[in-house]
Amino acid sequence: EYADTYPDLMAAFGYDRDLLYTHYVTYGIREGRTATFSPAPAVESIDGFNYTEYADTYPDLMAAFGYDRDLLYTHYVTYGIKEGRTASFS
Secondary structure, three states: OOOHHHHHHHHHHOOOOOHHHHHHHHHHHOOOOOOOOOOOOOOOOOHHEOOOHHHHOOHHHHHOOOOOHHHHHHHHHHHHHHOOOOOOOO
C-alpha cells in the first residue's frame, strides 16, 4: 500500500518490504507520509528509544553511528531486532 500510494517510492523500491519500511521510519514519518502496517512484532516509538544505551551496548554501532538517534533507531527496527539485539524504551 505504501508503494502504491507514492509513485516515487514504487519507482525507487518496487515492493521491497524492507526498503519501504526503512524509508518510512527514516524519512516518511518526517515527510508526513502515511503507511498501514500488517501485524508485526511491536516496536516502540522513536520518542522513547534509549539510543545512548543502544550505542553504548554495541561498540560496532557506536563506531558506525555515534549517538545519532535516527540512525540508531533505524538500525534497531531494520536489523537489530532480527539480529537479536536489545534496546530499551521509556
